[in-house]
Every structure is written in structure tokens, then in C-alpha cells.
Amino acid sequence: MTKLLQAAIAQLQQLPTQEQDRIASRLLEELEELADIRAYDIAKQTPDQVIPFEQAIREIERA
Secondary structure, rough: OOHHHHHHHHOOOOOOOOHHHHHHHHHHHHHHHHHHHHHHHHHHHHOOOOHHHHHHHHHHHHH
């Protein structure tokens, strides 16, 4: 864990539980979006490979 992330978490621990949960939810949403972007980038690197839509959805959900 980076020092910056440690500092952020230390500050979050000082907040009321509701605020911690609100910020944690936003962070998780951002991380999910980042995972989706990475999965898309990986898929773009192999343009000749075509997979069925249902399989693509399953792979995205697993990421």
C-alpha cells in the first residue's frame, strides 16, 4: 500500500461510519470502472478474436 493511500485511509478512519461507507462505495465504483476499462483494453489488443456477447459479459463480470 502506498503512503498516500495509507494517509487517505487514516483520514477516513476519523470520519463517522456513514461517511466512511459513502466514500468506500464511491471508491469501489471507481475500481469497478477501472477493471472494466482494463478488460476493454485487453480485448482491444486482440482484434481478430471474436467472442459471443454472453461470454464477454461473463468475463467482464468475473473481472
